[in-house]
Amino acid sequence: MILMSTTIIDEQAHEAEIAAIKQVVAVVEHSQNNELPDEFVGLFRADAIWTTGGGKRLFGRDAISTFTHQVLPGGMQGSTVSFEVEHVLFIRPDVAAVKVRQVYQTSDGPEVGTPLFVMAKEDGQWRLTACQNTSVLDD
Template identity: 30%
Template sequence: MTDRPDTQEARTDEDDVRLIEEIFAELGSAFAEHDAARFDERFTADIVFTAVNGVRFFGWEEIHAYHRERLTGHAEGISTWYEIERVTFPAPDVAVVFFRQPVVVSGHERANVGTWVLVKREGQWWISAGQNTGVAVTA
């Protein structure tokens, strides 16, 4: 049997983890202010992003148009934030972030989970790919 490598090992580079946590805190703040430009500030030009509804976006222009429409037209009364569950570094300049995103609308709570890939370029972390999934609500 072939030995399989571990790639999800959490690295102890606290500076990188802190910088990534700051990006997710900024995402939460930008959402609360319905500021799509700020929300999308850390997405790469060639982002590939799958929204909770299954729609896939290719490139910053597409995802920004979607977020601009969603944040200005549909975000009133919605509270959301990001709870990072795990950050792993399969390579020094690549991070995979696993998170939970509670969403509260009119006192009703649901959640999304996400797996996003960030890349480090010239000392800055950028969101390169993202997959969000709605969590099934059980009665």
């Protein structure tokens, strides 16, 4: 019988959680670049909070859905966005604060943002719970 140390198992579990969180962020990128509001909204908890890059505060998945369905179709015309997970802070094993680097490529040049996604793991899946999108003035 081969026994693995608890440290190795914990490290592997930790890396698996980070990979799952990065996958959620990749779906955010995919849904925005492909203007898929339902895919985007499906990442949120029902009671999620979202503050847009323009400062609009949205409470609950229904409000996030209404807003997203108004702005996303056509909203990416002539631009693309990329997201990179910069840092993950596990507040608890099932709650993480995720700092993201966001770069919109537009005809006017890149616009950099730094969203903070607080995620909660529910039923084995990471969900966006409380999110704030913020511009970067100097990068």
